[in-house]
Amino acid sequence: MRTLITMAALGGAVLIAACGAETDPDAEAPAVAAKLAEELPPIEVREGDGLPATLPAGLIWETNDEDPTFASPDAQRGGTYRTYMLSFPLTLRRVGPDSNGFIAPYLRYNQLGPVTYHPQTRRPIPSLATHWAFGADGRSIYYRLNPKARWSDGVPVTADDFVFAVQFNRSKAIVAPWYNNYYTERIRDVKRYDDYTIGIQGADAKPVAEMHYQYGIGPQPRHFHMLNDTWVQDNNWTIEPNTGPYQIGKVEKGKYIEWHRVEGWWADDLKYFRHRFNPDKIRLRVIREPNVAFQHFLKGEIDSFDLTRPKRWHEKATGEAFDAGYIVKYWFYNALPVPSSGMYLNTADPLLADRNIRYGLAHAMNFERVIDTVLRGDYERLPTFQLGFGAYDNRDIRAREFDLEKAAEHFAQAGFVERGADGILAKDGQRLSLRVTYGRPDDTERLVILQEDAKKAGVELTLQLLDAVLSFKQMQEKKHQIAWMGWASSGLSPRYWEHFHSANANKTQTNNLANYGDPLMDELIMQFRASADLDQRVALAHRLERMVHDAGVVIPSFQVPYTREGAWRWMKLPAWLGTRASGQLFNSQALSAGLFSSGGLFWIDAQEKERTLAAKDEGVQFEPSTVLNTDYRGG
Amino acid sequence: MLSPLAVKQWRRFRSIRRGYWSALILTATIVLSLGAELLVNSRALVVFYQGELFFPTYGAFLPGTTFGLDYDFETDYRDLKRVFAQRGEGDWVLLPPVAFNALENDLKTDSYPPYSPSLRSGHYLGTDSTGRDVLARLVYGFRTAMAFSFVLLAFNYAIGIATGCAMGFWGGAFDLLFQRLIEILNNVPTLYVIMIVASVVVPNFWTLLAVMVLLGWTQMTWYMRTSTYKEKSREYVVAARALGATSVRMIGSHILPNAISVIVTFIPFSVAGGVTLLTALDYLGFGLPPPTPSWGEMLSQGTSHLESPWIVTSVVAAMVVVLLMVTYVGEAIREAFDPKQFTYYE
Numbered sequence A: 001m002r003t004l005i006t007m008a009a010l011g012g013a014v015l016i017a018a019c020g021a022e023t024d025p026d027a028e029a030p031a032v033a034a035k036l037a038e039e040l041p042p043i044e045v046r047e048g049d050g051l052p053a054t055l056p057a058g059l060i061w062e063t064n065d066e067d068p069t070f071a072s073p074d075a076q077r078g079g080t081y082r083t084y085m086l087s088f089p090l091t092l093r094r095v096g097p098d099s100n101g102f103i104a105p106y107l108r109y110n111q112l113g114p115v116t117y118h119p120q121t122r123r124p125i126p127s128l129a130t131h132w133a134f135g136a137d138g139r140s141i142y143y144r145l146n147p148k149a150r151w152s153d154g155v156p157v158t159a160d161d162f163v164f165a166v167q168f169n170r171s172k173a174i175v176a177p178w179y180n181n182y183y184t185e186r187i188r189d190v191k192r193y194d195d196y197t198i199g200i201q202g203a204d205a206k207p208v209a210e211m212h213y214q215y216g217i218g219p220q221p222r223h224f225h226m227l228n229d230t231w232v233q234d235n236n237w238t239i240e241p242n243t244g245p246y247q248i249g250k251v252e253k254g255k256y257i258e259w260h261r262v263e264g265w266w267a268d269d270l271k272y273f274r275h276r277f278n279p280d281k282i283r284l285r286v287i288r289e290p291n292v293a294f295q296h297f298l299k300g301e302i303d304s305f306d307l308t309r310p311k312r313w314h315e316k317a318t319g320e321a322f323d324a325g326y327i328v329k330y331w332f333y334n335a336l337p338v339p340s341s342g343m344y345l346n347t348a349d350p351l352l353a354d355r356n357i358r359y360g361l362a363h364a365m366n367f368e369r370v371i372d373t374v375l376r377g378d379y380e381r382l383p384t385f386q387l388g389f390g391a392y393d394n395r396d397i398r399a400r401e402f403d404l405e406k407a408a409e410h411f412a413q414a415g416f417v418e419r420g421a422d423g424i425l426a427k428d429g430q431r432l433s434l435r436v437t438y439g440r441p442d443d444t445e446r447l448v449i450l451q452e453d454a455k456k457a458g459v460e461l462t463l464q465l466l467d468a469v470l471s472f473k474q475m476q477e478k479k480h481q482i483a484w485m486g487w488a489s490s491g492l493s494p495r496y497w498e499h500f501h502s503a504n505a506n507k508t509q510t511n512n513l514a515n516y517g518d519p520l521m522d523e524l525i526m527q528f529r530a531s532a533d534l535d536q537r538v539a540l541a542h543r544l545e546r547m548v549h550d551a552g553v554v555i556p557s558f559q560v561p562y563t564r565e566g567a568w569r570w571m572k573l574p575a576w577l578g579t580r581a582s583g584q585l586f587n588s589q590a591l592s593a594g595l596f597s598s599g600g601l602f603w604i605d606a607q608e609k610e611r612t613l614a615a616k617d618e619g620v621q622f623e624p625s626t627v628l629n630t631d632y633r634g635g
Numbered sequence B: 001m002l003s004p005l006a007v008k009q010w011r012r013f014r015s016i017r018r019g020y021w022s023a024l025i026l027t028a029t030i031v032l033s034l035g036a037e038l039l040v041n042s043r044a045l046v047v048f049y050q051g052e053l054f055f056p057t058y059g060a061f062l063p064g065t066t067f068g069l070d071y072d073f074e075t076d077y078r079d080l081k082r083v084f085a086q087r088g089e090g091d092w093v094l095l096p097p098v099a100f101n102a103l104e105n106d107l108k109t110d111s112y113p114p115y116s117p118s119l120r121s122g123h124y125l126g127t128d129s130t131g132r133d134v135l136a137r138l139v140y141g142f143r144t145a146m147a148f149s150f151v152l153l154a155f156n157y158a159i160g161i162a163t164g165c166a167m168g169f170w171g172g173a174f175d176l177l178f179q180r181l182i183e184i185l186n187n188v189p190t191l192y193v194i195m196i197v198a199s200v201v202v203p204n205f206w207t208l209l210a211v212m213v214l215l216g217w218t219q220m221t222w223y224m225r226t227s228t229y230k231e232k233s234r235e236y237v238v239a240a241r242a243l244g245a246t247s248v249r250m251i252g253s254h255i256l257p258n259a260i261s262v263i264v265t266f267i268p269f270s271v272a273g274g275v276t277l278l279t280a281l282d283y284l285g286f287g288l289p290p291p292t293p294s295w296g297e298m299l300s301q302g303t304s305h306l307e308s309p310w311i312v313t314s315v316v317a318a319m320v321v322v323l324l325m326v327t328y329v330g331e332a333i334r335e336a337f338d339p340k341q342f343t344y345y346e
Helices: A002-011 A025-037 A104-109 A159-170 A177-186 A208-215 A290-299 A310-316 A355-363 A367-372 A404-413 A441-456 A468-476 A519-530 A534-551 A606-618 B004-015 B017-034 B077-087 B134-170 B172-186 B190-200 B205-216 B218-232 B235-242 B247-264 B267-284 B295-304 B309-336
Strands: A080-085 A115-117 A124-126 A129-134 A140-145 A187-194 A197-202 A246-252 A256-261 A281-286 A304-306 A327-333 A340-345 A425-427 A433-438 A460-465 A482-487 A554-556 A562-568 A626-629 B046-049 B052-054 B092-094
Touching: A115 A208, A124 A129, A129 A208, A140 A208, A159 A177, A159 A187, A159 A197, A177 A187, A197 A208, A290 A304, A340 A355, A355 A404, A367 A441, A433 A441, A433 A468, A441 A460, A468 A482, A519 A534, B004 B017, B004 B309, B017 B134, B017 B309, B046 B077, B077 B092, B134 B172, B134 B205, B134 B218, B134 B247, B134 B267, B134 B295, B134 B309, B172 B218, B190 B205, B190 B267, B205 B218, B205 B267, B218 B247, B235 B247, B267 B295, B267 B309, B295 B309
Parallel strands: A080 A281, A327 A626, A433 A460, A433 A482
Antiparallel strands: A115 A124, A129 A140, A140 A197, A187 A197, A246 A256, A256 A281, A304 A562, A327 A562, A340 A482, A340 A554, B046 B052, B046 B092
C-alpha cells in the first residue's frame, strides 16, 4: 500500500478524460462552457468533520521562493527523448481497471498537485498553488491556486476542479475501490472559498511538514468528465487534459505512445520549473524484452538505459559504443528512502519466538560475503530497517555482523549446543532448520551463499521459491518462517504501525510479517503517529528504530543507494547530474518517486548528436567516460 | 534358464553395436554415480592425522577441531591438506579426484563468479554464478535425474500395467469406467498441477514424484489393455481357463509374459522422458528446490550467463550424450524384440 498512498496523495486524484480528438472544436467550446457553469453538488461530510463555511481569519499564508534552483540554465529545448516500455498499456485512463501499467507514472506525474517537495531541501515548493496555510485543527490545509494554471486544453484550473476531484474519486463509476476508500476515509472535506482558494480536510492531524504529502490532493478536470455507468469503457483511450509539461500527442496501439511538450506550458516560468522538461517529445515504444531493448540502446535507437544491476553495469555495458565514448556511463549516489529489504522472522514460529535464536540467526548470515562475491561489491549492507528519511534516520545502528562465535553464544543460550551428524544444531531432537520463503528467482544465488555459510553456524536454511504473487500471499497469510522480501519505501518519514504494532500481529493480510507486538512499542508507535511535533517525532523514530533492532525480528539485507545509467553523448545533464532525490537521472517526468520534484533535468544537445553520429560513421573515437558522483552518499 | 527366444533377443541386442555399447556405458555411469561421494566430494577419502586414519566420506561430519583446527563446523579438507603440508608432520589427506561437492560456494576474493574452467583451481568445468563446481553439479544432478526417472518409471509401469491388464482381462463396465478416468486424467495439465502443489508445499523428490505418477501412469494402460485383450482370446489362455486356472494365474503366468514384450521396448524412452521432464521443471523453477543440483537449474543459469559458455556447454553436452545413449539403447531393444526378424537395423 505504501506505493499506492504516495501516488494518490501527490499525483493527485486526476483522471483521464476524453479529449475531443474527433470532435469539432467549435462545437466543443460551448459544451465546456456549459459544463463549467454547472453547479457542483456538495461534498458529503460526516459528523465531526467539515471545513468552516468561510475562510478562517488569521491564516498564515506561506510560500517558498528562497530555496535554490536545481536545473541547469545551460539546458537546451528540443529534440525527442526515445525510450521504451515492455508492453503496451491496456488503457490510457489514470484510474480504474488495468490502469497500473508502464505508462501510469507518465500519466500521474503529468498531473500536478498543489505543491511538490524540493528535492534538496525537502521543503514544499509551489506547483498549482502559490501559497498555503494550515488550519487550527491540525488536519486542514488551505491553498491559494496560481491563476495562471491551465489544463492542457487551455481551460483554467480552478477551485471547482479540486471539489470535483473528491466527487470523482468517491464515484463508483470509476471502478477504483482504493481511490474510493482513500477519498472517503482519508480526505474528509474539500471546500471552495473562491475561484482560486480551497481548503482540504484530512482524517487526522499530521505534522506540518507532512501535511501536503498526506492531504495535498490534485485537481480533476471537471469540464472533461462525464461520470456515468460507462465511464470506464468510454475513457479507455481518451486523453485527459493535464497540468504537467507533457501531454499524449500520438498513439499507435501496440507500437508506441508519444508525449508532446504542451505549447506555452503555464508553469514554464515558475522558479522551480525553469530549464526543465526540455525535450519536445518523449517517445515510448514497445520493446517486449529488456535484452532486445538493450541492443536498441547500443545502436543508438534508445537514448538512455538503466544499468544499475551489477551484471548490466559490469558485463553488458562494455564494447565498442562504450570504449569509443559514444555512450557515457553515470554512477550517481542519491539519498532516497531505501527499500526495507531483508529477512522478516515470524515470531509466531516456536523457534523464532526465542530472541536468542533471532540474534544467532542474524550473526549466522554472511551478507558481507554475498556482497563481495555475487554482488561484486556494488551493493551495501543495509544497517537497519528503515533509512533515507533525513533527520528521522537513526544512523547509530549497525546491522549484526556475520560472527560465528556470537551466533554460537546466542544459540547456546537458546539451548542449541549439540551438533547432529549433519553438522546442524539440535535440541531434544529438534533441528535448527528454518525455511526461507521468497519470490524472485534471481535471489537464489544470494540465498545459496547465505545457506552454505549458515551451515558453519549450525543452521540449516531450506529455500522455498514461489511465484512472486504467491510468495507475497503466503507472507501476508503469515505462513512463512523467514520471509525474504523488501518493502518499497517512500514518504517523508518512516512507518512503524503497519510493520510492528501488535494490532497487526497474528492477523492475515497485514504487513506485520514478524507477527511482533510489544506493549511499550505499541505505545510509542501511537505517540509517533499522533505527534505533530517534528522534534518529538524524530526522537520517537530513533527510539523505535532502536527497538526494532533490539527485537531482532528483521535482519536487514542490502541497499543500493545509487542509480547507474548509460546515455548517448548527446544526452546532457547539469554539472551536478541530479539531486538528492533523483531516483533516475534521465527521468523525463515532473516528479520522481511521486513526491520530490526532481525529474526533467536533462536535455538533448542537437549539435552533439550530429557530431556523435558523424564520428560513429567515420569511426572517430572519443575518450571513454564514466561519471561518478558521490555528493549525496550516506545522506 | 533363459528361453530360446530370450537368448535370441539378447544376441540380436548385442549385435547392434551402438545400442549395446551405449547400454554398457550408461550402466557403468549409473553405477559409478551411486558412489559419486567417493569421486566428487569436498570430504576427503582418507585423512591420516597423528597416527590415526579417518574416512570422512560417509557418516557424521567431522568438525575442524578433530584435526586441530580452530572451528567446530565441518572441516575444509582442501584447506586441511595445505595445513598438513605446511606443518610437515607426516599427516596427509587424500582427496577425491574432484574435490568439491555440489553445494559449496568456492569464492575468490579477487574476482567474481562464474569462474572459467581451470586445472589449477580444480574446477575442471568451471563454476556457476555462485562459485559452485559445474562438474560436481553435473554428476549429482545426473544421479538425481536418473534416480527420479527410474523410480517414476517403476511406479508408472507398476500401476499402468496392473490397471491395463485388469481392463483388458475383465473388460465390460470396469474397462469403460477406467477408460473414462484415464481420459480425464490425460486432460489434466501436469505443469499447472505442479505449480499449484509448489505453492502449497516446498516440492521435494517424493512430492514431485507423486504428482507425476498420479498423472503419468495412464500412458502404459492402453498398450497393456490392447495386448491383454488380444492374448486373452488366444487358445492357450482359453485352455488354461478350461483347466480351471485362477485369474491371477492366467494373467501372471500366461498373459503377462506374452504381453510384456510390448512394454519392454518403451522403457528406455520412458527413462529419457523422465529425465527431460525433471529438467524442464527445474528449468522453469518448479522442480526440486534450490540448492539441489539439477540439470534444469544449470541450464537456466547457463542461458542467462551466456558470456560464461562453460556452464551451458557442459550441461547441454551432458544432456545430449545421455539422451542419445538412452535412445540408442531404446532402438536396439526395439529391434531385438521385433518379431519380424527379416527387417534389418541400419
